[in-house]
Amino acid sequence: xxxxxxxxxxxxxxAGLRTLLDEEGDIEVVGDxxxxxxxxxxxxxxxxxxxxxxxxxxxLDGLEATRRLTALGCAARIVILTTFDLDEYVFQALRSGxxxxxxxxxxxxxxVRAVRVAAAGDALLAPSVTRRLIERFSGRTPSADAPHLRLxxxxxxxxxxLMARGLSNSEIATRLFLGETTVKTHVAHLLDKxxxxxxxxxxxxxxxxxxxxxxxx
Numbered sequence: 001x002x003x004x005x006x007x008x009x010x011x012x013x014x015a016g017l018r019t020l021l022d023e024e025g026d027i028e029v030v031g032d033x034x035x036x037x038x039x040x041x042x043x044x045x046x047x048x049x050x051x052x053x054x055x056x057x058x059x060l061d062g063l064e065a066t067r068r069l070t071a072l073g074c075a076a077r078i079v080i081l082t083t084f085d086l087d088e089y090v091f092q093a094l095r096s097g098x099x100x101x102x103x104x105x106x107x108x109x110x111x112v113r114a115v116r117v118a119a120a121g122d123a124l125l126a127p128s129v130t131r132r133l134i135e136r137f138s139g140r141t142p143s144a145d146a147p148h149l150r151l152x153x154x155x156x157x158x159x160x161x162l163m164a165r166g167l168s169n170s171e172i173a174t175r176l177f178l179g180e181t182t183v184k185t186h187v188a189h190l191l192d193k194x195x196x197x198x199x200x201x202x203x204x205x206x207x208x209x210x211x212x213x214x215x216x217x
Contacts (some may be wrong), residue, residue, distance in 0.1 A: 002119045004166040005048035005076070006032040007039040018050060020108050027115060035180045036065025043069060047117045048076050055082040055089055063092050066164040070097030070197070077198070094204050097197060121198055149209060156190040159183060160175035163199055
C-alpha cells in the first residue's frame with residue numbers, strides 16, 4: 001500500500017485529491033496539511049511514502065518544506081504539485097530534493113500514475129520540464145563541479161544519458177539490449193557513485209554538468 005500525504009493550503013484541493021486517490025486500491029491517503037510546517041510534522045508522525053506538495057502556501061512554502069525534509073533525511077518521495085509552470089519553481093523544486101514536478105491541470109490518471117512512479121523511485125519529469133532542462137542548458141560545456149561523473153563506467157554513463165532523455169528502465173533496457181533488472185542495477189550503482197538521492201537528481205546533474213548534448217537522441 002502506498003501511503004500518501006497531501007499538502008495544500010486549499011481545503012477543496014486536498015479534498016479533491018483525497019477523493020481521487022482513495023478510489024485506488026493500492027493507495028491510501030494517510031493525512032493532509034495546509035502549509036509546510038504542518039507537512040514536516042505530519043511526515044514525522046505518519047511516515048508517508050509519497051508527499052504531494054503545493055509550492056505557494058502560508059507560514060512555510062513547499063520549496064522550503066522540501067529542503068527541510070530532505071535535510072532531515074526524509075525517506076518519502078516529494079512530488080511538487082502546483083498551478084505555476086515557471087522555470088524558477090521547477091529548478092528550485094528539483095534542487096531542493098523533490099522527486100518530481102506536476103501541474104495541477106494534470107488529469108486524474110496522470111496524478112495517480114505520478115504517485116505510483118514516485119513511490120517506485122522512478123523518474124517523474126513531465127515532458128515540458130524536460131524540454132525546459134534542454135533549453136536552459138543548451139550549449140553548456142561539461143562542468144568541473146561534477147567530478148564523480150568520472151567514476152561511472154561507460155555503460156553507466158549510457159544509462160544516465162538515456163535517463164536524462166526521459167526513458168524508463170524498460171525503455172532503456174530495450175535501447176541497450178539489456179534486461180530490465182540489469183538496468184536497475186546500473187541505475188542503483190550510478191546513484192551511489194554520484195551520491196544522489198534518486199533518478200530525478202541524476203537527470204538534473206546530467207544537464208547541469210553538460211553530460212547531455214541537447215538535440216541528440
